[in-house]
Amino acid sequence: MAFDGLAYTETPGDRAASLRDDPGWVDEQLGRDDTRTVPMWHDGPLLTAAGLPVTLTGRAGRAVLAVASQTALLGLDGTTAHFAADLTGVDEARALRLANAYTRADLRTLATTLPGPVMAMLAYARGLLYWNRHARFCGACGGPTESTHAGHVRMCHAPDCRRQLFPRIEPAVIALVEGPGPQPRCLLARHRGSDPDGFSVLAGFVEIGESLEGAVRREVAEEAGVAVGAVTYRGSQAWPFPAGLMVGFVAQATDETIAVDGVELLEARWFTRAEIVDRIVNGPGSGPADSIGGRLLRSWAGLDPTPECEPGRSA
Structure with a gap:
């Protein structure tokens, strides 16, 4: 038998893979009041004064999504969508203000303090946002790429290439x-x-x-x-x-x-x-x-x- 309960492994059960390629559905989720947004800055989660990861909904969530350089769908909890938002494009002080956060943390320092599913969600967010930030150009032709499929695919813009890029593992x-x-x-x-x-x-x-x-x-x-x-x-x-x-x-x-x-x-x-x-x-x-x-x-x-x-x- 294999190990259970390893850090970063308890990812959401419904990643909504069949819905990512529907731009209309994705846009609808991004605009909903109950959608939950997890802001990240330079690959680290933003924390409240109590040391908990910030999760935003409603107007606060939409404000962060509007400024984010990249968003990525993390999955569904019932009918509620969860997105990661990359605020790396703004300075730290502004990122903290936008998220109403107290500080930014290194993800690994939280491994023994937060529940497994929360750590897995943050790790998932970190990996997706990092990949998007480092795959802005096509490795085949050098053309710029655009995020699609709710942050899970990038498409080369060059008309004679149009290569699809998938998250690297x-x-x-x-x-x-x-x-x-x-x-x-x-x-x-x-x-x-x-x-x-x-x-x-x-x-x-x-x-x-x-x-x-x-x-x-x-x-x-x-x-x-x-x-x-x-x-x-x-x-x-x-x-x-x-x-x-x-x-x-x-x-x-x-x-x-x-x-x-x-x-x-x-x-x-x-x-x-x-x-x-x-x-x-x-x-x-x-x-x-x-x-x-x-x-x-x-x-x-x-x-x-x-x-x-x-x-x-x-x-």
């Missing part, structure tokens, strides 16, 4: 590598630029022409010099920083030899389960609270409360 793998032999051990590595005790599980982007499992084997071999055999899927996570999809695995090393590349990794070593428990309970922890990497490590250490994450059980 960059898949990456992240793996907890178990050591060979009877004693439970896992591989953690210290990346360049990390703290002296900043050990974490290994991760890397998937390359063209390889499977997810193949990417795990290649990344671990390239960076840590460790050969990997069996690779077992554990879960996936939206990771809009800026456009990732993080796919988590547990991998079985076939040899304990380590030879770090010295480029991505500065060092790597095997940790016993007792050492991992001590690191999580008394030391530097298991890594970022919003990352599937930390979940993989806590699961392996037996500290994850979810039954399917018990040590020794396959996913």
Whole structure:
């Protein structure tokens, strides 16, 4: 079984995909008093003085939508449409005034304070708005593009091109590598630029022409010099920083030899389960609270409360 409850994954059930290509319907929703608008500024949500994400309706919502450089449909809650609005085109002070907001936040700092569905909605908004802002020109001919399908497609304006652009997603793998032999051990590595005790599980982007499992084997071999055999899927996570999809695995090393590349990794070593428990309970922890990497490590250490994450059980 795979992980449940990962950050940024509880997206709205109805994304209204069949309605996005109806401009009349989209315009009608943008003008409704009950439509809910989530303003963002430079990829971060705007917060109230109580630390909650601002959501606007009625006249206030329409005022923000009128100024936004980009809007994107997030979905329907019953019959109520939710839109994201990008206020990056105005300065921060004006964005805060328009949204009647107190401050702007980095999305990842909110991961442990807001409910899962709210974090997922904000991550969805961040990813869509970021992509629209960075896809203003066609990659095939260089012509300007226009947002269509309620922010989910961009169309090249060049008459001899008219290429459709879709939101870019960059898949990456992240793996907890178990050591060979009877004693439970896992591989953690210290990346360049990390703290002296900043050990974490290994991760890397998937390359063209390889499977997810193949990417795990290649990344671990390239960076840590460790050969990997069996690779077992554990879960996936939206990771809009800026456009990732993080796919988590547990991998079985076939040899304990380590030879770090010295480029991505500065060092790597095997940790016993007792050492991992001590690191999580008394030391530097298991890594970022919003990352599937930390979940993989806590699961392996037996500290994850979810039954399917018990040590020794396959996913």
